[in-house]
Amino acid sequence: MNAMVTFTKQGPIAEALVDNPPVNATSAGVRQGLVDAVRQFEADPELKVLILRCAGRTFIAGADIKEFGKPMVGPNLTEAIAMLDGASKPVIAAVHGTVLGGGFEVALACHYRIADPATRFGFPEVKLGLLPGAGGTQRTPRLAGLATTIELVTTGKQINAKKALESGLIDRIAEGDLAAAAHAYATELAAAGTGPRSAGDLPMPEDDAALFADARKSLARSMRGQTAPLLALEAIRLGYDYPFAEALEREYAMCKEAIAGPQSKALRHVFAAEREVARIPDLPADVTAREVKSVGVIGLGVMGRGIVMAIAAAGIPVVAVGLDDEHVAKAMGAIEKMWGSTVKKGRMSQEQLDRQLALITRSTNVADLGSVDLVIEAVTEDLATKEKVFAELGKATRPGTILASNTSFLNIEKLADASGRAEDVCGMHFFNPANVMRLLENVRAERTDPAVVATIMDFGKRIGKLSVLSGVCDGFIVNRMLSKRSREGFFLVEEGAAPSVVDKAVSGFGFPMGPFALGDLAGLDVQAAARKSRAASASPRELRADFVEQMVAQGNLGQKTGSGWYTYDENRKASHNPATDAMIAAHAEKHGLSLREIGEQETIERLVYAMVNEGAKILSEGVAARPQDIDVAMINGLGFPAYTGGPLFWADQIGLDKVLARIEEFREQHGDAYWTPAPLLVERAKAGQGFYA
């Protein structure tokens, strides 16, 4: 027996225990071990029932992603699964933790299933650009019906043990110890002489064309641009068109094809990159994170409230400090309203809401932050105001209390100076809405203590965020790259592109929305303020493209006033705004600009290559330690489509020589100020390399 699967016997009951840390993926050794276990079980007439269980924190969490794209060693997963399914005596899967992908498929191929009550089940394959390839799309509908199957295999959403039991995907929920409960189940089956049973012997549920049509429509919207969800949906249909065994073969072939495709390659890169960014390469090995038992948030505007919510929702006490009683009451009212509506929608219990609210202490006094371990500052985005707050915080808090600013672009070094405790100061830049958005851009300044860096990276994880570390620069990673896209967007409009056409091209590329729709959503006043703060270093051309200032001067601030680049109805549905056309025409006339047609390809290249070029600068300056930090930040902060792998991975796939050649053309047309290629890009392109080694 191999080291990853041990086979033991106790009377008529055998147990195959998979032990392949960290998540018991079906690596070659596990697949071989499963095949061997079934053979041993079959060969011993004394044995009546086989239990399949896993050691460690979870049942099998899927196929081994690290083996994808490499030659198959030993039996493949479908062969191991066929052995389990075809066993002549009953096999019970005893599952716990996260039963995902190939792991779920292994469980479904077993004849009976018992689960620990906290188990979660799902098919995350679509998130990796592929589809279940070992029977998931064929056994699930036979056990749970079409609606549940479509939901599970096309969205990657997980269900809990209760839902799995109700849907017929498992037979029992264990009370008490899982191993003991599985043994009792096996003893029962052995005593009753119950035989094996195979999901493949069940008929497919009745076909439902409308359900498939609805799913296609809704996936085209919710998983826009992604190929895998629709493939997964079509794979379910194999069950109607072919006998079970043939449907399995075809499903496997579809999965293999998807694995070889560009989207899966990109999404697997993202999976690995998201884990890589948690590791900070230059932190001393012996550094330990500081303990964070309670947090303070100062400034209770939209960002501050969202941060308070994120912290309390993670079960951590938080002191919420506002300007005065009125501000605090307004902020708390807004928080209660938002959580209240979550309760109304049935997504949170009233008890949970009460627990979260009880974790928030209201205050108007900085002195109340004297006992917290971390303060996150979220006051007005103005350097002088923030410096004042940091000076106060330096005095009001204990030495060792981490002082973090939520600024999206201001210089953290200046706040460090103001605090008098530079080693404790860092940035923690949340994205709006802070309680929802997954990205947390942590910022390390020159003098930030390594222990502070370790603490804020850990803390991000504790509150359910994906933390990426950035160095200090204007806009950090995401906003610095975004500012280049915005600038190029204004130039495109000056040259003749209609904002709606630009937005359409950008959405077509895979972003959730284009730059102009985003400007309207965020507020044109916010954008105007950011432009103003950078005006001193802006070029005449940037200053001339003053569309945002023009709209703000008219009182048109975007969605919140019902008018901006677009007009909005009371449900915030956007329509064409004739005033925008008039503004662009008048602007062209005033400045003697000639307008031209700009194609979709040029639009995308101008907007996205501008970001890639800036990304290369960020990388060579060391603001981001690795290309992964940039890709992960841009996907999760700006909605850069994950299935491209992020801006730098995407550029690598195109070829940096081609990207550079286009940038050189834009430089000819628009000048050095905007299109000087980053030295790193030139160097890598000339060497025939990518951003990734």
Ligand code: 3HC
């Ligand atoms: N294969 C290989 N390694 C895996 C893996 C997998 N399926 N799943 C997780 N890992 C690795 C991670 O890379 C990480 O390694 P690292 O420490 O070197 O970075 C380690 O396991 C721990 O993972 P997490 O940091 O993600 O740990 P969490 O506790 O936060 O999450 C998890 C655990 C929920 C299991 C999460 O890892 C996860 O969602 N994994 C992916 C599961 C998945 O996508 N399964 C489907 C695979 S495709 C498939 O099965 C195809 C089939 O249909 C044929």
